[in-house]
Amino acid sequence: MRATATVMGFVILVLTGLSFMNEPEPVSYQKKITIFFQHEINNKALVLGDSVLTTAGENFTIEKFRYYVSHISITDTDGKITQLNGMYFLVDESNPASKKMEIGFSDKPIRTIGFLLGVDSIRNISGVQTGALDPLNGMFWTWNSGYIMAKMEGTSSGVQQPGHRFTHHIGGFRYGINTARNIRLTLPQNQQNSSEIHIVADLNRWFKSKHDLGVAANPVCHTPGALAMKFADNYSTMFSIHPSVEK
Amino acid sequence: MRSVKKITIVFLIILTGIGWISIDNRYFKPKPIPFTIPKGWPQPVYDFSKNPLTEEGFALGRQLFYDTRLSRDGNFSCGSCHQQFGAFATYDHPLSHGIDNAQTTRNAPGLFNMAWQKEYMWDGGINHLDLQPLAPITATNEMGETIENVIGKLKSDKTYRQLFKAAFGDETINTQRMGKALSQFVLLLVSSNSKYDKVMRGQASFILPEQLGYDIFKKKCVTCHTEPMFTDYSYRNTGMPMDPFLKDAGRMKITGNPKDSLKFKVPSLRNVAMSFPFGHDGRFFSLMNVFEHYRKNMVPNNHTDTLLSHKLALSNFEIGQLTAFLYTLTDSSFLQNPRFAPPGFTNNGKAPIDIHQ
Numbered sequence: 353m354r355a356t357a358t359v360m361g362f363v364i365l366v367l368t369g370l371s372f373m374n375e376p377e378p379v380s381y382q383k384k385i386t387i388f389f390q391h392e393i394n395n396k397a398l399v400l401g402d403s404v405l406t407t408a409g410e411n412f413t414i415e416k417f418r419y420y421v422s423h424i425s426i427t428d429t430d431g432k433i434t435q436l437n438g439m440y441f442l443v444d445e446s447n448p449a450s451k452k453m454e455i456g457f458s459d460k461p462i463r464t465i466g467f468l469l470g471v472d473s474i475r476n477i478s479g480v481q482t483g484a485l486d487p488l489n490g491m492f493w494t495w496n497s498g499y500i501m502a503k504m505e506g507t508s509s510g511v512q513q514p515g516h517r518f519t520h521h522i523g524g525f526r527y528g529i530n531t532a533r534n535i536r537l538t539l540p541q542n543q544q545n546s547s548e549i550h551i552v553a554d555l556n557r558w559f560k561s562k563h564d565l566g567v568a569a570n571p572v573c574h575t576p577g578a579l580a581m582k583f584a585d586n587y588s589t590m591f592s593i594h595p596s597v598e599k
Numbered sequence: 600m601r602s603v604k605k606i607t608i609v610f611l612i613i614l615t616g617i618g619w620i621s622i623d624n625r626y627f628k629p630k631p632i633p634f635t636i637p638k639g640w641p642q643p644v645y646d647f648s649k650n651p652l653t654e655e656g657f658a659l660g661r662q663l664f665y666d667t668r669l670s671r672d673g674n675f676s677c678g679s680c681h682q683q684f685g686a687f688a689t690y691d692h693p694l695s696h697g698i699d700n701a702q703t704t705r706n707a708p709g710l711f712n713m714a715w716q717k718e719y720m721w722d723g724g725i726n727h728l729d730l731q732p733l734a735p736i737t738a739t740n741e742m743g744e745t746i747e748n749v750i751g752k753l754k755s756d757k758t759y760r761q762l763f764k765a766a767f768g769d770e771t772i773n774t775q776r777m778g779k780a781l782s783q784f785v786l787l788l789v790s791s792n793s794k795y796d797k798v799m800r801g802q803a804s805f806i807l808p809e810q811l812g813y814d815i816f817k818k819k820c821v822t823c824h825t826e827p828m829f830t831d832y833s834y835r836n837t838g839m840p841m842d843p844f845l846k847d848a849g850r851m852k853i854t855g856n857p858k859d860s861l862k863f864k865v866p867s868l869r870n871v872a873m874s875f876p877f878g879h880d881g882r883f884f885s886l887m888n889v890f891e892h893y894r895k896n897m898v899p900n901n902h903t904d905t906l907l908s909h910k911l912a913l914s915n916f917e918i919g920q921l922t923a924f925l926y927t928l929t930d931s932s933f934l935q936n937p938r939f940a941p942p943g944f945t946n947n948g949k950a951p952i953d954i955h956q
Contacts, residue, residue, distance in 0.1 A: 479649070479729035480778035487733055487774050488746035494733040496724040496853050529855070577855045 383459045386548050387424070389443050389451045390594065391417060393555040400445055410567050412508030412518075414555070417445040418491065419502035419587075420484070421453075423468040428460035429544065440471065442484040442491065461544035465551075469587060470501030470532030476525040498523050498576065501531045502587055504558060510568030518567050520558075522583045524576025531580050533588035540593065550594035561589040627768040629653035634714070637791035638800065640827050643714035645728060645786060650779045652786065655765040658942075660784030662762060663777060665941040668752050670742035672698055677732065677781070680707045680741075683939055686870035686930075687711060687788060693881025701740035704845050706881035708866060709874045711790040711933065715828055721863045721879040723834060724853045728785065729778035746774055753777065788939060790869050791827075794927040799827075805927065812924025815917050822906060823865045829928065834862040835904045838897030842880055849879065860902050872929045886925060890918045 391398040393414070394405070403413045421443055424436045436455060444450045475481055476498045485492075491500045500523040507516045524531045537551065559565050562585040573579045632652040636643065650656075663669065667676045680695040680703070681687040687710035689695040695703045705721050719725040725734060735741040736749060753759045753772045760770045767776055795813075797803035805813060816824075825831040834850040841847065841861060850862035863879040877883040883892060893911040897903075913921070937944070 477726050479727040480733075480775040482773055482775045487730070488750060492733075494725075494730065494737050495720075497726040497730050575855070 414506040416505040466536035471499040518571040531584035629655040645714040656783040660780040671744040688874040697741040698743035790933040793930040808923035812920035829868040
């Protein structure tokens with residue numbers, strides 16, 4: 353009787369133990385790094401809905417600004433690369449929480465940080481995704497499957513479109529028209545040991561850097577192709593590390 | 600001593616209980632549905648390992664397919680324009696009717712044998728079956744709804760929460776699961792039991808005009824309408840002049856390549872007798888119109904398929920025999936299978952004559 357009870361008890365214990373096995377094992381890093389994305393226009397913080405003047409002399413207001421960040425990788429001062437695959441972030445100016453992301457990393461000093469602006473082609477052809485990549489976030493074309501890598505919308509007095517609106521939905525993942533861009537930024541020496549990385553996006557460069565894409569001349573971009581590629585070239589130059597981090 | 604034993608037992612029961620709270624999914628065992636590849640058919644392209652077919656998933660997909668709440672005004676379901684008796688195309692309509700008296704810009708294609716298709720829509724713009732429903736749901740001239748609202752409506756419905764749990768193991772409702780469930784329903788729409796199929800399996804034989812038609816078909820049509828799917832899923836320009844109102848450039852809209860101007864996907868000819876009108880914009884009301892197009896009315900240009908650069912010679916006799924053959928592609932057991940009808944609808948309780956598998 354007692355033996356049976358013991359065996360039964362043991363079996364139950366094992367079963368109970370097994371039921372906890374699905375819990376993912378937490379990966380422990382010595383250090384947490386917080387990446388902040390800041391958006392600037394004319395060297396001032398971007399405020400959605402505020403009217404500003406571009407260097408091109410165009411007066412405009414940005415109402416929406418969002419883009420995907422994925423495949424974050426960090427190289428430490430020994431040259432070791434740490435990849436963070438499978439993490440996709442939708443940075444959205446209207447959602448402050450989305451402009452800040454926390455990642456785990458060893459306590460080695462950091463030399464560079466890299467990321468893909470956009471979504472890799474695999475995720476563009478693998479059906480419906482979840483989380484940041486859920487098509488309900490409005491960053492997916494349903495009629496021509498694929499992610500909008502980055503999106504800017506607003507108004508500008510010079511735009512000859514209804515409501516003077518401009519809409520830049522930049523996407524396309526196929527070879528030759530791929531608008532995802534790899535970006536790598538080197539940290540200044542005095543920030544290599546900081547637990548915060550402040551990345552600044554200069555929105556002026558969206559319109560004018562590698563290509564001159566004045567908003568009045570290019571108010572609408574909604575399809576993959578040559579114009580989208582030019583915008584992608586421009587936004588690939590948009591990012592830099594904030595020179596001084598406030599402590 | 601006794602009390603120690605009692606305490607031990609009570610303790611073990613509690614422990615087991617705690618285990619059960621967290622396991623939840625351990626005993627989630629939906630009933631799998633085997634996917635049968637008809638004899639002689641190629642391997643499907645759909646990756647079933649990512650979305651295993653189950654009775655519960657299929658039931659949810661069927662419920663969603665026929666649910667008009669997926670549209671903004673609650674009037675349109677997928678099934679509104681994809682009608683079973685019309686091989687899941689819109690019967691007798693060149694273009695379908697959308698929300699607020701809108702018209703679609705293309706003829707609704709029939710839905711069957713989707714597991715073998717790699718790209719969807721007349722222009723192939725959609726690269727995965729699970730993504731396909733998002734296009735009609737969000738199109739302003741079709742169902743006119745946002746994905747966010749649809750997911751919200753499903754989440755607030757207790758029945759759906761149960762259906763999602765039965766299909767996927769928990770009550771999470773998201774775009775991915777909705778797409779997968781709809782795919783499960785659509786993937787099982789296999790049409791492989793027409794008279795043609797029975798002849799190929801040696802279970803029936805063609806009458807003379809059908810056989811003559813089949814011989815002509817193999818000489819003149821089969822390059823693009825390849826057996827057994829009756830399409831090679833390529834995009835071709837068949838010399839159809841652009842409609843001045845629709846201004847539909849076809850495949851070029853997706854690739855941006857001028858060479859793809861006015862190219863559209865080769866449609867399958869299965870169930871062709873039930874899926875009129877024909878053509879990407881439904882401009883041909885009858886098979887006769889289609890034959891007339893190929894032998895007389897087409898307007899070839901630089902991008903027209905080379906197979907058709909001199910049109911397609913067809914005599915009246917050949918048209919007659921071809922028509923007889925094409926009628927053998929009607930799969931009445933598919934068109935009447937109560938399994939694919941709206942939930943609760945049983946075709947007046949009459950079982951179809953013959954169900955494939």
